Amino acid sequence: MKAKIGLYSCGNKPYWDQFGGLKERLIGYGKFIGEKISAEFGAEVYNFGLVDSPESGRNAGEYFNANHVDLIFCHIATYVPSAYVLPLHTSCRAKTVILNLQPSVKVNYAKTDTGEWLAHCNACAAPELCNAFRRSEIPYELISGLLGLQKTPEISVTDENTANRPEAIRAWKEIGEWVRAAYAVHAMRHSKFGFLGNYYNGMLDMYSDFTLLQNKTGIGIEILEMCDLKRNFDKVTEEDVKKKREEIERSFNIAGDSLSDKRVKKPTEDQLNWSARVASAQEKMVKEYALDALAYYYHGSEGTQYQDIQSGFIVGHSLLTAKHVPCAGEADIKTCIAMKICDLLSLGGSFCEIVTADYDLGTIIVGHDGPFHVAIAAEKPVLRGMGVYHGKQGTGISVEAKVRTGDVTTLGLAQGAGGTLKMIIAEGESLDQEIMQIGNTQTHVRFSSLPDPFMERWFREAPTHHFALSIGKNASLFVKIAKLFGIDAIVL
Numbered sequence: 254m255k256a257k258i259g260l261y262s263c264g265n266k267p268y269w270d271q272f273g274g275l276k277e278r279l280i281g282y283g284k285f286i287g288e289k290i291s292a293e294f295g296a297e298v299y300n301f302g303l304v305d306s307p308e309s310g311r312n313a314g315e316y317f318n319a320n321h322v323d324l325i326f327c328h329i330a331t332y333v334p335s336a337y338v339l340p341l342h343t344s345c346r347a348k349t350v351i352l353n354l355q356p357s358v359k360v361n362y363a364k365t366d367t368g369e370w371l372a373h374c375n376a377c378a379a380p381e382l383c384n385a386f387r388r389s390e391i392p393y394e395l396i397s398g399l400l401g402l403q404k405t406p407e408i409s410v411t412d413e414n415t416a417n418r419p420e421a422i423r424a425w426k427e428i429g430e431w432v433r434a435a436y437a438v439h440a441m442r443h444s445k446f447g448f449l450g451n452y453y454n455g456m457l458d459m460y461s462d463f464t465l466l467q468n469k470t471g472i473g474i475e476i477l478e479m480c481d482l483k484r485n486f487d488k489v490t491e492e493d494v495k496k497k498r499e500e501i502e503r504s505f506n507i508a509g510d511s512l513s514d515k516r517v518k519k520p521t522e523d524q525l526n527w528s529a530r531v532a533s534a535q536e537k538m539v540k541e542y543a544l545d546a547l548a549y550y551y552h553g554s555e556g557t558q559y560q561d562i563q564s565g566f567i568v569g570h571s572l573l574t575a576k577h578v579p580c581a582g583e584a585d586i587k588t589c590i591a592m593k594i595c596d597l598l599s600l601g602g603s604f605c606e607i608v609t610a611d612y613d614l615g616t617i618i619v620g621h622d623g624p625f626h627v628a629i630a631a632e633k634p635v636l637r638g639m640g641v642y643h644g645k646q647g648t649g650i651s652v653e654a655k656v657r658t659g660d661v662t663t664l665g666l667a668q669g670a671g672g673t674l675k676m677i678i679a680e681g682e683s684l685d686q687e688i689m690q691i692g693n694t695q696t697h698v699r700f701s702s703l704p705d706p707f708m709e710r711w712f713r714e715a716p717t718h719h720f721a722l723s724i725g726k727n728a729s730l731f732v733k734i735a736k737l738f739g740i741d742a743i744v745l
Contacts, residue, residue, distance in 0.1 A: 254443065256436035258296045258369035259322035259347060260287050261313050265376070266305040272368030276410045279303065279330035279372065282400060284379040286328055289355035289401075289425070294432040303330070310337050317660050324737070326428070327382070327393075328352045329375045335385035340389045349386070349393045350431050353379045354400040354424060361411040369410055377394065394431070394736070397425025421563055427729075434733035437597045442471030444593060446586060447544040449477040450551035450563075458717045461586050461668060469674050470590055475542050479551055479559045482493050485541065486534035486562060497529040499534075501568060503574065504627055505636045505652070520636050520650045529652050531562055532569025539578055546579045546593045563635060567638065567651050569625035580604075580624045581719070587666040589728025591676075591721035592626075600723035601629030602664070603656060607718075608695060610704040611743055616652035616684060617704050619722060621662075629724050631657040631685060634694075644735060656696040658685045660691045662727040663698075665720035676735045676742040677716045679707075696722065701745070710745050 262283035269276040280303060287300040299320045301313040317325060325347050327338065342349060351486035353375050360373050379395065386393045401421035405413040413420045452459045463474050507520055520528075539547065553560025570580035579596050583606050587602065595602025596705070603626040608618040625634055634654035665677040681700040688695040700707045728744045735742035 254436075254440050256296045256322060256432055257322045258290055258432060258435065259300055259301070259317040259320070259325040259345070260290070260328065261301040261304045261325070261341070262328040262330040263304045263338055264331045265333055265337075268331065268371060269305075270520070272371060275331070275368050275371060275430075276303070278408050279408055281457065282330055283328055285400070285402060286326065286352070286354075289728050290326075290428065290432060293369060294429050296432050296436065302515045304337055304341060305333070306381065307337055310340040311344060314341040315414060317341070317345040317347060322347050323439045324431060325349045326352050328354065329378050329382070331371045332374055332378045333382075335378075335381045337390060338382055339385050341385065343389065346391075348435075349391065350428075351379060351382060351393055351395040352424075352428070353397040354394060355398075355634070356400045356402065356409070356415075357413045358399065358415060358418065359411070362491040363627055372409070382658060391630045392736075396424050396427045398694040401425055407591070420459075430730045433598060434730060434737055437594050437734050438471070438737045440597050441590070441593065444545040445473045445475060445543055446589060446593075447539070447547040447549075448481060448584065448586055449547060449549040450584060453550050454552070456583060456718075458667070459583055459585050461487070462672065463586075464535050465587065465668065465672050465674065469740055472590065474586070475544065477538070477542070479562070481535055482538050482562060483559070485537035486531065488537060489530050489533045493533040494526060494529045496527060497533045500572065501529055501532070501636070504572060505568075506633050507636055508561075510548060520639050524650050525636075526676075527561075528565040528568040530735065531565030532572055534562070535566075535569040535573060540655060544579075546589050547573065548581045548584050548589040550582060550584040551633060565650070567622065567624055570636070571627060571652050574603075574624050575627040576646065580625065582621065583719070585717065585719045587717050588719040588721060591664040591666045592733075595721050595723040596626070598727075598730070600662075600725055600727060601626045601656070603629060603694060603722050605663070605694070605720055605722045607708070608693070611686070611697060612710070614684065614686060614699070614706065615703055616686065616697040616699050618695050618697055619705070620655070620696055621719070622693050625652045625654050625694045627654075629656050631655045635736055637690070652694060653688075653690070654694050655685075655688055656683050656722055656724065658683050659724065660726045661696075661698060662723050662725060662731065663720045664723060664727070664731050665716045667716045669715065674729060674740040675714070676740065677711070677714050677720070678733065679711065679745070680726050680728050680733050681745040707745065714743055714745070
């Protein structure tokens with residue numbers, strides 16, 4: 254699956270007869286942009302070519318509509334009257350990013366004639382286009398910088414090899430993030446989320462408006478019952494259990510007894526085999542319903558088979574998360590969406606909440622009782638046998654791990670009053686520090702401020718109490734995704 258990117262260059266048709274070679278030169282710039290987007294960011298590029306009249310603008314809008322583009326790049330190749338461009342965007346409402354990319358660092362003042370100047374006057378049209386878009390209520394973004402060619406066209410009288418200039422590198426970083434954001438949104442609109450069971454009773458922030466989520470993110474939601482899982486559980490063979498047990502032992506280390514909590518023991522053979530059986534059923538159910546992600550929780554009545562099955566959830570859901578089917582506990586479908594966004598971009602996206610602060614280190618420990626994204630683990634995750642699932646029914650196996658050290662970014666999704674969604678984002682650094690031996694995922698993260706002021710800012714945003722933890726500095730990328738979804742974003 255690839256993002257579908259619309260691209261056009263814009264100019265003024267009367268110029269072509271007046272200045273020989275200008276049209277072909279500008280088309281070449283547009284071709285360079287399209288080929289670079291395709292080669293470096295893996296997108297499907299639909300390059301219309303030149304929009305240089307109202308008629309070509311209308312034709313471009315129809316072209317982009319016919320190809321269902323996710324994002325449009327408007328390359329200002331030279332001056333263009335805004336009346337040529339506006340018909341395109343009143344026809345095709347895909348998000349638009351204006352590219353104000355100058356071909357060279359500066360013009361050759363001594364040798365530049367009018368035709369040469371027109372190849373460099375990108376910026377003169379930008380305010381006119383922005384004004385027309387704003388007055389027409391057409392959302393847009395704008396990137397300025399250098400084009401980043403590696404070779405100067407023969408027609409040019411100045412050096413256009415600017416690929417290594419910081420102005421080109423910064424501009425192309427922004428372009429790349431928009432393409433990646435468009436891919437994530439495109440993929441989300443083709444994703445199917447399962448919702449298994451029900452909410453943890455009383456967690457009001459978990460309760461979600463499925464219609465709102467589908468409308469804003471484009472996902473599909475399949476509501477599942479425990480009997481759907483039980484039907485697949487009954488199909489599990491001994492050979493399935495054997496293979497899944499082998500997968501578990503490849504993916505995790507089996508821990509001994511905890512030194513700090515007498516209820517946390519080395520997993521027993523029965524527990525490991527049960528988790529393997531449940532994990533096989535979970536995978537079968539995911540395949541049956543063609544799920545791309547899963548939010549789940551089931552309390553279960555004492556002594557029932559449904560409660561026994563849910564006691565084996567965490568290991569299987571961690572394995573599914575590692576296979577690009579993110580699973581979020583406590584039926585947190587909003588955080589599951591955040592996890593899926595991270596996973597689509599190969600950034601991990603582990604299920605987390607605030608655990609506690611370490612004031613000596615200036616860190617906040619984040620994590621949960623599972624599931625965990627194995628792909629971003631600092632080392633091979635550990636399985637521990639839990640004598641009790643705190644606040645929940647049953648006993649079983651949980652995952653203990655921490656995210657590898659380096660830059661990290663949290664991504665939370667919260668529903669507000671009046672049917673609104675908001676992304677809450679924060680960048681920080683994960684540290685390799687001691688964690689508790691209680692069978693929970695835990696990572697020390699140092700954010701931009703000390704724990705108390707950071708937590709106060711975070712909590713004031715009224716977040717869902719879970720979030721996805723991704724690797725890397727991703728705030729600007731996540732903000733772009735929010736803009737493509739048409740929802741708010743706050744970066745702490």
